[in-house]
Amino acid sequence: MSKRRPLVAGNWKMHGVKASVAEFGRIAEGYDAGLKAKVDLLICPPATLMSTLAVVALGTRIGIGGQDCHAKPSGAYTGDIAAEMIADTGATAVILGHSERRADHGETDAMARAKVLAAWRAGLVAILCVGETHAERDEFRALDVVRTQLAGSLPDGATAANVVIAYEPVWAIGTGRTPTIDDIAEMHGVLREELIARFGDEGAGMRLLYGGSVKPENAGEILHVPNVDGALVGGASLKAESFIAIARAY
Numbered sequence: 001m002s003k004r005r006p007l008v009a010g011n012w013k014m015h016g017v018k019a020s021v022a023e024f025g026r027i028a029e030g031y032d033a034g035l036k037a038k039v040d041l042l043i044c045p046p047a048t049l050m051s052t053l054a055v056v057a058l059g060t061r062i063g064i065g066g067q068d069c070h071a072k073p074s075g076a077y078t079g080d081i082a083a084e085m086i087a088d089t090g091a092t093a094v095i096l097g098h099s100e101r102r103a104d105h106g107e108t109d110a111m112a113r114a115k116v117l118a119a120w121r122a123g124l125v126a127i128l129c130v131g132e133t134h135a136e137r138d139e140f141r142a143l144d145v146v147r148t149q150l151a152g153s154l155p156d157g158a159t160a161a162n163v164v165i166a167y168e169p170v171w172a173i174g175t176g177r178t179p180t181i182d183d184i185a186e187m188h189g190v191l192r193e194e195l196i197a198r199f200g201d202e203g204a205g206m207r208l209l210y211g212g213s214v215k216p217e218n219a220g221e222i223l224h225v226p227n228v229d230g231a232l233v234g235g236a237s238l239k240a241e242s243f244i245a246i247a248r249a250y
């Protein structure tokens with residue numbers, strides 16, 4: 001099996017103002033040599049902070065990412081941001097297909113797919129989110145739903161270098177609830193099978209993150225599940241202490 005370097009990514013969502021640069025500084029301080037040897041870190045701040053943090057992050061080996069992008073490179077799309085603009089800030093990745101985008105902005109698999117292609121066009125790593133609702137899990141449809149999302153939103157041309165998949169059960173995001181360890185293992189195993197079936201060795205090398213209420217107390221257990229190659233962290237990424245504690249679970 002290909003060697004996959006763990007990634008702990010923070011999604012700051014719509015949190016953070018100029019004063020939050022100090023919190024980023026504390027994350028950088030906590031990312032010591034021991035941690036750097038083991039795990040990659042990425043922070044996805046709101047768009048207003050991307051340029052600033054991309055500069056502050058120089059030399060820290062912490063990546064900066066966006067939280068969404070438009071599929072087109074430019075045009076009359078008020079309020080939107082092109083993947084090229086994200087790359088222009090110095091950021092290297094972008095979260096796409098997050099369940100909050102799917103629920104609040106009607107994003108479909110086809111739209112997420114177009115955005116992944118845009119990310120690649122701009123040279124960004126796409127962090128593609130998939131995950132079932134609670135009703136879908138209750139109806140024993142979680143595996144099928146996630147398989148369908150993956151097939152519909154991940155284009156041909158995906159490689160271990162240009163994409164990261166984040167499994168984020170919608171009902172676990174920001175709720176303090178998490179699936180059982182067995183359920184996480186099952187879903188990540190299925191995702192790995194799908195990726196290998198479609199992309200061969202590249203699929204074996206793609207990083208699969210778990211996201212949904214990851215915190216220091218549960219990180220040790222979750223991050224050691226087979227085929228879990230890191231975490232996408234929302235709330236607990238806003239404080240250096242908890243974000244670094246999660247990364248230290250490795």
Ligand code: PEP
Pocket residue numbers: 011168172173174175211212213214232233234235236
């Ligand atoms: C997220 O929004 O991607 C997320 C995982 O949030 P939280 O960690 O707060 O559940």
